[in-house]
Amino acid sequence: MASVYIPVQNSEEEVRVALDQLPKDASDILDILKAEQAPLDLWLIIAREYFKQGKLEQFRQILEEGSSPEIDEYYADVRYERIAILNALGAYYSYLGKIETKQREKEEHFILATQYYNKASRIDMHEPSTWVGKGQLLLAKGEVEQASAAFKIVLDGDRDNVPALLGQACVEFNRVRYSDSLELYKRVLKVYPNCPAAVRLGIGLCRYKLGQFEKARQAFQRVLQLDPENVEALVAQAIMDLNTHEATGIRKGMEKMQKAFEIYPYCAMALNYLANHFFFTGQHFVVEQLTETALAVSNHGPTKSHSYYNLARSYHSKGDYEKAGLYYMASVKEVNKPNEFVFPYYGLGQVQLKLGDFKSALANFEKVLEVNPDNSETLKVLGHIYVQLGQTEKAQEFMRKATKIDPRDAQAFLDLGELLISSDPVAALESLKTARTLLKKGGQETPIEVLNNLGVLHFERGEFEVGAVSQEYFGSLYAVVLAQQTFREALGDGIWLAFIDGKENPPPVDASASNLQYKDLHLFQHLEKEGRVVDLPWNKVTTLFNMARLLEQLHNTETASILYRLILFKYPDYIDAYLRLAAIAKARNNLQLSIELVNDAMKVNQKCPKALSMLGDLELKNDDWVKAKETLRAASEATEGKDSYDTLSLGNWNYFAAVRNEKRNPKLEATHLEKAKELYTKVLAQHSANLYAANGAGVVFAEKGHFDVSKDIFTQVQEAASGSIFVQMPDVWINLAHVYFAQGNFALAVKMYQNCLRKFFYNTDSQILLYLARTNYEAEQWQDCKKTLLRAIHLAPSNYALRFDAGVVMQKFSALTLQKEKRTADEVRLTVSELGNAVRVFKQLSASAASNLHFYGFDEKKIDTHVEYCKHLLEAARVHLKNAEHEEQKNRHKQEALRQMALAEEARRKAEEQRKFQLERRVREDELKQVRQQEEHFERIKEQWKSSTSGSKRRDRSEIDDEEGGNSEKRRRKGGKRRKKDKHSRSRYEAEDVEAEMMDDQEELEDENAKMNYGEPAAQINDQDDYAAEENARDPLAAAGLEDSGAEDEVAPESAANRRSRAWSESDDDEQLDRQPEPGEIRENYADMPGSDRVKLDEEGAINDDD
Amino acid sequence: MKLAGLKSIENAHDESVWAATWVPATEARSALLLTGSLDETVKIWKPDDLILQRTNSGHCLGVVSVAAHPSGHFAASASLDSFVRVFDVDTNNTIATLEAPPSEVWQMRFDPKGTILAVAGGGSASVKLWDTATWNLVATLSIPRPEAPKPSDKNSSKKFVLSVAWSPDGKRLACGSMDGTISVFDVGRGKFLHHLEGHFMPVRTLAYSPTDPRLLFSASDDAHVYMYDAEGKTLIGAMSGHASWVLSLDVSPDGAAIATGSSDRTVRLWDIGMRAAVQTMSNHTDQVWGVAFGPAGGPGRLASVSDDKGISLYDYS
Structure with a gap:
């Protein structure tokens, strides 16, 4: 192990200090260094050694001691070492400042560092290492430009100064000029090939930043070879591994990260990546x-x-x-x-x-x-946010983009579909379908809600197409089937399937209890007793409800009602199911049950506006006016007047109240009408596109006689209604027809009524038939009028008012016919039979009046008057008939006589002709005889002659005629045939036959007449022709009747006529009486369409009685 | 079971056809179809090509009902003027003209033995029974007024009798009324038995099953067909499917199916066992006022008549 030797002062001895055995207390060493006045470089070496061993405190202690003022004094001439010590301290504090996270301490460190560097500079301004240190400090402080300036000073002096080069490289790196930085690093490497690993790390990072990943990797590799514990290189390599996005790469990367962490647990980068992992x-x-x-x-x-x-x-x-x-x-x-x-x-x-x-x-x-x-997730999220913010169009735009970017994203299609449902059902359907296909392809189960929505869309499309052209009918059928399938898929398996498939039928119930069948839940209890599972998961309730709605729409009301009841059995708070059941009961006229069901719904929610509206409607139907008004008010309050349905209902209430009474109170009527108008206008102000309110307003205008205005309104409403797919508004058709009627445009009115009947009511509404009849009556189309009334009677047999009207029509027709100047016997005959019918009808009415007809407001006396009048007319008609028949007889005799004369004349003429012909023939026969007496060879020439001209043929035949009488009959028939083919070329030869046949014809004709007169059924075809003729004859007469009507009073007894007209107008009142108790025209289907309402314009109000 | 169209004639009548029935076969001829119309005629048709045999006139106002005697020799037709005309099917000779004022005439039915003609009496709230030998009115079966009749007249006018039906054993007679109730009578004792409730709209046709004397079917304006045990006063089943009023109904001779005609312009065939519609025919373009199965013994036939003036004939198998 390396050691330093501190020379002992004034001796040759040295103190050996093993660098790896430095004492823990730096003071020991310091004492030695001071005592022996060791050279400053030794101080530095020892301090550096402490630093290397991580003994920072000792490091600092030695250096601080080494830079103390006494040392400065003592070693004043040792400049470089002093600078080195100061620079070391500066670098140390720079480092402390760099790693310090607390701002204040950080700054303190930097200040200290700056002080030391400045001190070093004071010793020697030009010492490059000081500048490098300053540069590093500035770099650490983030002052890149100043740092660069510092490094430049050094580099200007020595362009190969490694630390300065490194510093500058770092500056360039921070300036994002990676290639410059790389150049500098490279230069460092050239200048100093054994440089520490960190230089190569710099190269690696530059290359990495420049995208040269392979070279970067090599550089890092080299770093690690040189310094296996270089955390930065490890981390860098790990990141590169992680970025391969491959399982093995990621694993390797994580291993490296872990290693780096173990080496140095405070590398933020490694920590972040590990955290990420x-x-x-x-x-x-x-x-x-x-x-x-x-x-x-x-x-x-x-x-x-x-x-x-x-x-x-x-x-x-x-x-x-x-x-x-x-x-x-x-x-x-x-x-x-x-x-x-x-x-x-x-x-x-x-x-x-x-x-x-x-x-x-x-x-x-x-x-x-x-x-x-192009991030589809973001697009989707933005779409959602816009939905939440209510900006649907923007939302759709984003969703569309998302689906375009990723056409396999089922979720995006689902979202788009859901967005589109309210605005564009067709596109929504498409989108949801795509989503479903995608999900299916991915093996995922389609969420129940999606299937539910799909079903609803199919269903609505079906509804929209129903009623359109028949071709589309099948399309709609298909759509409905699809809807059904989709709902089924959504519902999955469960008890409901047994009901939907009809495998499970409700048990028989007592017939008197059957009145309440829609409230009956025993069925399910019964099933549960049998051990069947009657279960309904909460997330399927909505779909089941929709399924029931669909079945209801398909008129499978029974199954629908069972499904609704199943919902109620499990979820007794499901108000809509109560209301649908109530609506079904109401449609079937079971008002009591309907009211009970609505009350059940109200038990769940006392203020449910839907239930209240429905109740009000039911009460109106039950003729409970005051109650209805209160209920509707309550409903209106429950929605705080926001739901226009209730306001409309109140408007209707007022309208009906205005026209209700037989004896109208003009004041009351005016107030009610005004109130109605006000309410309609209120709704219109809220929802300018509310058809029902517009319709109501139109009605009020019509009531006040402003037909032009109301016509405009109705026409607009009608156009709007037929343009919308979800609106069915027969009332506006009726109202429009009423207006046409009131304006005298009968043809259009008739057309309108008929279309309406057919389009909306399956031709079952006798009331509209009555309107139609009234129009026919005004148009003086008596037979049409009668037929229409008969149809109405057939539809509503117990409505005796219709019978009365039919009687009046026949009476009117007869009276008018009898007034005519010219009339045929057949007309009169028809009149007689019509009068007979009228008398019978009135008599019947009169007979049953006593028992049960007062409801219709019939007055026996009035009917008797009608009977009397008709009888009177009948008698008159009979006289007329006699006259007419007499006339006819006379005519016929006259005609017969004329015909006889003509026949006689004809016969005479024929006889004359015959005589002439006989003469001629005799002459010709003579000639023939002469010819025959001539030579035999003439025979052949004669043959040629025969074939060349018909005349000769004829002659020839007649010749044979004469000779062979036995064959004559056959030939005669032949001749007859020819006559039919070519009547004009009839030859005189056959005159006799023809005459005979003509006689036959005439006889047949006579026969026909006879049959016709006696009504022999065998001659049906002629009979019918005759009727047709009559019909034709009647039309102009009917037209003439228009002008004649003024003359009516002269002919008919005046009092009778007045009474009659009064009767008619009163019968109108009768119609109304039965019309008005049922103002419950409010759409029953309201559960899916609140805000809908209908009003019918009462015809009476719109018509100024012509009498 | 299945219906297959055989023949349809448009404009069979000049006006809406309102009634149809089959005249059973006699020794001399096969079964015939009888139709009545608003055009005031009754027409007789020969199946299967529906060849017009005869047109009977003589009614005033529309013909609302036709009925054929089980012997096949004579039939009855009735019109809105409340006359019933009984006539010989083959000669069209009038046998009798019946009226019982002020009672109107709606649906008519001969009893299975052919001794009585029952006529729904409309506002008289009764069914009139006519002896088919003497053509005298032999009984009036009146619907009793509700026990606590309200003074309001609205209620009383409700028991307006529209339809009648005989049980196959001839012991019971049921009649349907405007308010939807069905009343069952014991014919032998001339006694009212009970009401069958459930409908709240007019019951325009009633029919007993030919094979089960307790089983009664009713067709109502509420778009439903009900199946009752008429003796046990129980509602066995309800069948929905028509979009509008069910106007007419008939039970097949084998008792396995019923056919209904509705103002929704369709004819439906229902399987009684399944209680479900098995087929829907939509060849009519207007309300179907009459459906009638061909008599037992003959080939399976169903005829329907409609407001569209047409007649359709189907094969039932």
Whole structure:
């Protein structure tokens, strides 16, 4: 072992000091050094030795002693050693300052260091080592430029000064000029090939920074060869290994890191990487320990940031968001530019998101996105934040981008799909479908919510397409089937399948108890008793509810009701299930049950606005006006007036109240109407696009007679309604029809009513039929009117008002026919039969009036008057009929006579012709005889003749006729055929036959007439033709009736006419009476469409009675 | 079980066809189809090509109901003017004209033995029974008023009888009314037995199973078909699926299936065992007012008539 020899003063002896056996107390050595006045370089060697042995205290003690003023005095001429000692102290304090983390101590150290260097400079201004030391100090203080200046001074003097070169290299490295730095290091290596490993470390780092990883690795390798315990090189190599992102590399890297840690436990870099590693292995405690140490030992910004980040991440993953947030924040603060280290921004964003601070989170994620514009995670997160901030469009934009960047990211598609559901169902469906496919491909199970949403989308698409063209019907059917499948997939296995598949049917119940079947839950108790598992996981409730809604829409109401009940059996607080059951019961007119179900729902939530609205609606249907108003008010209050449905309902209430009474109170009516209008307007102000409110407003305008305004409104509403896929609004069609009607545009009104009936009601609404009949009546299309009323009666057999109306129509028609100047016997005959029917109808009404008709407000006397009047008309008609028939008979006789005359004439003419023909024939026969008497060879010429002209043929035939009478019949038939083919070329030859056939024809004609008159069913076809003719004849007459109507009063007894018109108008009132008790037109389906309502314009109000 | 379309005629009548029934075969001819329409005629058709045999006129206002005697010799048709015309199917001779004012006439059915014609009496809240030998009114089965009748008239007008059905043994008669209740009578004693509740909208058609004298099917405007044990007063099952009113219903002769016609324009075939619709025919373009299975013994046939003026004939197997 090396040792130093301290020469003993004034002798040749020396004191040997073994360097590895330096005493613990430096004072011993110091005493020797002072006593022997040892040269200063020995002081330095010993101090350095202490330093090497880590005995810093002793090191400092010796050097401080060595730089004390006495020494200065004593060794005043030994300049270099003194400078060396001062520089050593300066370097020592620089180092202390560098590693010190506490700011104050750090500065104190730096100040001390500066003092020592300055002292050294005072001894010799030009000592390069002092400048190098100063440069190092400045570098440690971070004053890179000044450090560079210091190094330059040295280098200017000696361009190969190794420490200065190293310092400058470090400066260049810090200036991010890695290649310059590399050059300097290289020069150091050339100048001083045996330089310490650290130089090579510098080279390695430069190469690493320059991206020359292989060369960097070699450099580090060399460092380690020279100095196996070089922590920096180890760490650097470990990082490079870790960055290979391969399992073996990472393992190797971690081993190196561990080694580095064992060698020197305070290397912040190693600590950070180790912490990182333990974070991923989940050892959070270790992570915290490591990072806290790293933070303690490092003041390097990026490293600290990394440490904070690790710490934050650890807390984050433990769920301590507050702490995590703080550390992320600290980490972010250490980062100057986000693109240096972006992760803490992401983490901070996440934590802020978690804590609900969307704005700050948004800012942080946007910073991340700036650095990584294609990071789909960030895009997704931003999308989410925008959703939370309500900026759906921006959210969609980000999500779309995310799905584009990573078309295999099922989650992104799911999110996008969910975003799109409300705005673009079709795109949403597509997106969700893609997500499902991706999940399936990945072998993942699709979440139940997603399947649920898919099902709903399919379902809605189905709904949207239903009612469109039939071609699309199948598409919608397909969509519905898909929806069903999807719901099934979402639901999985369970008791519900037995019900959906119809394998399990509810047990028979007593018929009287069946009224309450939708409340019956015994079914499930029964099943449980049987040992079946009746279970319903909470996460499937919504899907099951949707499935039930779908079944309901498919009209499989029974199964739907069972599913709703299953939900209620397990989750008795599920209000919507009660309300759907109530809606089903209501649709089936089981009001009592419906009210009970709504009350059950209200037991769950006293103030449930939906339940209240429904209850109000039911009460209206039950004719409970005052109660209904209160309930609707309560509903409106429950939603604080925000739900327009209730406001609308109240508006409707007011409207119906205005037009309810038979005897209207004009004042009351006006107030109610005004109130209704006010409420509708209020809704419109809130939701300018509320069709129902617009419709209501239109109705009020129509009531007040502003038809043009209301027509505009209705037309707009109708257009809007037919453009929307989810709105079914028959009322506006009806209202529009009413307006057309009131304006006298009957054809359009008829069309409108018919379309509406067909489109919305499966032609089952007798009320609309009544409107239609009324329109027909005003248009004076009596037969149409009658048919329409008969249809209405068929649909609503117990509505006697319709029968009364039918009677009135027949009566009116008959009366008008009889007034006409010209009428055929058939018309009169029809009139008679119509009057017969009218009398019968009125009589029947009168007969049953006593028992059960007062409800319809019939007055027996009034009906009797009708009977009397019809009878009177009937008698008159009979007289007319007699006359007409007489006339007809006369006409027929006349015609017959004329025909006979014509026939006789014809016969005479024919006879004449016959006579002439006979004459001619005789002449010709004579000629023929002459010819025959001629030579035989003439025969052949005659044959030729025959074939060339038809005339000869004919002649020839007639000749045979004469000769062979036996064959004549056959030929005659032949001739008959020819006649049919070519009537005009009828020859005189056949005149006789023709005449005979003509006679036949005429006889047939007569037969037909006869059959027609006696209504013989055999002649049905002719009969029908006849009807058609009648129909044709009637139209112009009906048209004429328009002008004749004024004459009506003259012909009919005046009082009767007045009574009649009064009767009609009263019958209108009757219609209303039964119309008004059912204002419950409020959409039952409201569970899925609140805010919907319908009003029908009452026709009476819209029509100024023409009488 | 399956339906297969055989023949459809458009414009079989000039107006909506409202009623259809099969006339059983006689020695001289096979079974015939009888239809009644708003055009005031009754037409007789020969299956399977639906060749028009005859058109009977003579009704005023629309023909709402037709019924054929089990012998196949005569039939009855009724119209909105409340007249019932009984006529010889082959000659169209009028046998009798029945009326019982002020009672209207809705659905009519001959009892299985053919001795009585039951007629739903509408607002008279009763079913009229006519002797088919003398054509005299032999009994009126009235629905008793509810025990505690409210004074309101609305209630009383509810028991408006629309439909009738005979049990296959002829002992029971059920009638359906506007308010949805079904009343069951003991015909022999002329006594009201009980109500069957469940519907709250008009019951337009009723039919007993030909194989089970207790099993009664009802078709109602509430879009449901109910299956009752008419004796035990129990609701055995409810079948939903139609989108609108169920207007007509018939049970197949083998008792295994029912067919329904609805204002949703479809005809549905239901498997009674499964209590589910097995087939939906949508060849009509308007309300289907009548469905009728061909008589037992003949080939399996189902006819449907509709507001679209058309008739459709199907093979049932």
